[in-house]
Amino acid sequence: MVEKLYIDxxxxxxxxxxxxxxxxxxxxxxxxxYGGAFGVTKGMYPKxxxxxxETPISEASIVGAAVGAALVGMRPIVEIMFADFMMDAMxxxxxxxxxxxYMTGGQLKxxxxxxxxMGSGTGAAAQHSQSLPAMFAHIPxxxxxxxxxxxxxxxxxxxxxxxxxxxxxxxxxxxxxxKGEVPEGDYTVxxxxxxxxxxxxxxxxxxxxIMVPRSIEAAQKLKEEGIDAEVIDIRSLVPMDTETIINSxxxxxxxxxVEDDNKNNGWGAEVLSKLIESDAFDxxxxxxQRLAGKDVPIPYNPQLExxxxxxxxxxxxxxxxxxxxx
Amino acid sequence: xELSKEKLLWMYKKMVQIRQFELKVDELFKKNMxxxxxxxxxxxxxxxxxxxxxxxxxxxxxxxxxxxxxTIAKGADLKRMMAELLGKETGYCKGRGGSMHIVDVxxxxxxxxxxxxxxxxxxxGAALASKLRNDGRVTVCFxxxxxxxxxxxxxxxxxxGIWKLPAIYICENNLYGMSNPVSKSTAVKDIATRAxxxxxxxxxxxxxxxxxxxxxxxxxxxxxxKGEGATLIESKTYRWLGHSKSDPRVYRTREEEEEWKKKxxxxxxxxxxxxxxxxxxxxxxxxxxxxxxxxxxxxxxAINSPDPKVEDLAKYVxx
Ligand SMILES: Cc1ncc(C[n+]2csc(CCOP(=O)(O)OP(=O)(O)O)c2C)c(N)n1
Ligand SMILES: [Mg+2]
Numbered sequence: 001m002v003e004k005l006y007i008d009x010x011x012x013x014x015x016x017x018x019x020x021x022x023x024x025x026x027x028x029x030x031x032x033x034y035g036g037a038f039g040v041t042k043g044m045y046p047k048x049x050x051x052x053x054e055t056p057i058s059e060a061s062i063v064g065a066a067v068g069a070a071l072v073g074m075r076p077i078v079e080i081m082f083a084d085f086m087m088d089a090m091x092x093x094x095x096x097x098x099x100x101x102y103m104t105g106g107q108l109k110x111x112x113x114x115x116x117x118m119g120s121g122t123g124a125a126a127q128h129s130q131s132l133p134a135m136f137a138h139i140p141x142x143x144x145x146x147x148x149x150x151x152x153x154x155x156x157x158x159x160x161x162x163x164x165x166x167x168x169x170x171x172x173x174x175x176x177x178x179k180g181e182v183p184e185g186d187y188t189v190x191x192x193x194x195x196x197x198x199x200x201x202x203x204x205x206x207x208x209x210i211m212v213p214r215s216i217e218a219a220q221k222l223k224e225e226g227i228d229a230e231v232i233d234i235r236s237l238v239p240m241d242t243e244t245i246i247n248s249x250x251x252x253x254x255x256x257x258v259e260d261d262n263k264n265n266g267w268g269a270e271v272l273s274k275l276i277e278s279d280a281f282d283x284x285x286x287x288x289q290r291l292a293g294k295d296v297p298i299p300y301n302p303q304l305e306x307x308x309x310x311x312x313x314x315x316x317x318x319x320x321x322x323x324x325x326x
Numbered sequence: 327x328e329l330s331k332e333k334l335l336w337m338y339k340k341m342v343q344i345r346q347f348e349l350k351v352d353e354l355f356k357k358n359m360x361x362x363x364x365x366x367x368x369x370x371x372x373x374x375x376x377x378x379x380x381x382x383x384x385x386x387x388x389x390x391x392x393x394x395x396x397t398i399a400k401g402a403d404l405k406r407m408m409a410e411l412l413g414k415e416t417g418y419c420k421g422r423g424g425s426m427h428i429v430d431v432x433x434x435x436x437x438x439x440x441x442x443x444x445x446x447x448x449x450x451g452a453a454l455a456s457k458l459r460n461d462g463r464v465t466v467c468f469x470x471x472x473x474x475x476x477x478x479x480x481x482x483x484x485x486x487g488i489w490k491l492p493a494i495y496i497c498e499n500n501l502y503g504m505s506n507p508v509s510k511s512t513a514v515k516d517i518a519t520r521a522x523x524x525x526x527x528x529x530x531x532x533x534x535x536x537x538x539x540x541x542x543x544x545x546x547x548x549x550x551x552k553g554e555g556a557t558l559i560e561s562k563t564y565r566w567l568g569h570s571k572s573d574p575r576v577y578r579t580r581e582e583e584e585e586w587k588k589k590x591x592x593x594x595x596x597x598x599x600x601x602x603x604x605x606x607x608x609x610x611x612x613x614x615x616x617x618x619x620x621x622x623x624x625x626x627x628a629i630n631s632p633d634p635k636v637e638d639l640a641k642y643v644x645x
């Protein structure tokens with residue numbers, strides 16, 4: 001298999017979906033000749049110019065119009081330039097896209113993907129750095145995924161496009177230029193399946209998005225210190241693959257949850273509650289720990305920004321503290 | 327010219343400050359000394375300066391992601407601005423905000439904004455407060471051509487229209503919102519024509535002529551202070567540099583850029599001051615030199631300032 005960048009694997013998925021289904025198209029700001037703020041659609045123009053609907057700066061109506069197109073049979077992919085700007089479109093995400101199927105007794109469906117880069121680490125400060133997957137995961141009717149590897153981003157984007165529900169597709173900015181193996185051609189990764197990214201027997205690290213590579217790196221270092229950690233990539237918050245997580249914790253007896261977004265009411269609390277409501281509770285040798293972002297807007301200063309979200313050393317420290325305290 | 331020499335030289339100096347500040351920021355950016363991103367105002371100086379020249383120090387402004395020019399024109403301290411860009415504790419936002427979030431309460435500047443059109447409803451609210459309190463202040467709301475296509479623009483200008491708010495909405499039409507030309511993003515040719523929908527006056531000004539901007543904004547300010555309501559002013563201008571740090575500018579031609587550079591607002595005012603014998607070349611040179619010194623001082627102040635303390639990460643989340 002060849003190694004590809006995350007951003008290239010994502011672009012490949014988009015191009016292949018354009019080719020596969022004439023109803024798939026994309027809407028967003030600066031996605032034409034400019035290639036999108038992060039370069040995801042770079043080089044697609046002019047070949048796919050009929051597929052790339054470049055919009056004014058009008059997030060509310062971009063999403064609203066995509067909902068309308070989806071209702072009548074199209075399968076839009078919306079690119080929101082930064083996930084923060086989805087806040088302008090919340091009405092059409094939460095009150096419209098998420099509810100139209102249910103409210104109409106199953107008459108309507110909204111096959112829509114809203115993709116957006118999220119997360120801190122680029123110095124873009126409070127209004128361009130948020131990770132808000134938990135906010136969307138709270139809304140019945142939305143699916144929420146956050147692929148962490150090039151393989152997953154290609155396979156999950158395809159599943160998201162082919163799914164008949166609105167899917168919130170969150171890409172951490174720092175992942176775009178990471179590399180990994182990606183097969184040529186068509187394959188999918190199912191929505192709602194977690195993945196064991198590294199096997200281990202002593203503790204389960206449940207991570208999402210950018211925290212997956214950080215947790216794998218931490219696990220490799222912990223191995224040198226005699227702690228064999230299993231790393232689970234949650235991949236999809238809704239639906240959530242509780243089975244894989246519960247089975248792992250039954251095996252290891254210990255768990256930490258590592259989140260990029262801030263802690264208060266974050267998705268890790270949901271994972272934690274699923275675990276303690278399950279059989280895994282009886283197998284726990286130590287209270288489940290959560291490591292998440294600080295409850296602050298993302299600051300500009302680089303040292304403060306770094307301190308606002310978990311780093312590899314924080315994961316190592318938290319895991320070691322569990323073993324030292326036993 | 328009717329304006330005093332003092333006022334004219336103030337305008338000249340402010341534009342030079344903005345130009346030199348931005349070029350210094352560009353230099354620091356290229357040396358990786360500034361983190362994140364920033365959007366420079368080079369070429370558009372006349373709009374901020376002409377507008378702020380028509381305001382009192384107690385009047386409000388709201389600014390944008392491209393906010394350094396507005397902030398300097400309203401009277402901000404270059405040292406604290408530069409310190410903010412370097413993420414220092416001595417910066418306007420104590421290093422928490424960076425380029426897109428500079429606020430200077432002391433000069434009535436309610437702030438830059440990372441969200442396109444974020445400032446438009448905020449300006450509307452400040453103007454509403456002035457009306458409710460009858461405090462005689464006006465609010466100038468700066469925003470781009472791109473921002474004029476948001477729902478917030480429409481909702482706010484309608485409110486300003488129905489409530490006759492003391493607000494001046496200044497659309498800086500620099501022909502592009504990022505890569506998107508106005509001809510492709512905007513259904514009308516002149517954004518000012520939208521004023522009809524809000525039953526307020528709409529004016530078009532040459533945004534590279536600081537005196538014209540000043541005259542038109544001044545009239546709008548007078549109307550607003552008299553309780554006659556809001557004005558929409560479209561200032562036609564051009565940003566000389568890329569949209570933000572890494573913009574190869576594939577969406578426009580180098581020829582177009584050169585044409586606009588011929589309309590350099592600083593050179594234009596300078597030539598007028600000389601031809602009308604308001605100032606000598608020596609005086610203008612002296613301003614350039616003074617400003618160069620101020621910029622260097624700002625840089626030294628910033629670079630020698632402390633970073634915020636990591637233990638203070640959670641400070642300022644709540645009031
Ligand atoms: C709600 C929102 N959408 C998109 C962006 C990204 N963005 C930042 S500046 C910009 C272009 C703004 O164009 P305009 O209003 O014309 O201002 P200019 O940059 O030309 O000064 C865009 C799309 C943003 N910051 N906020
Ligand atoms: Mg513009």
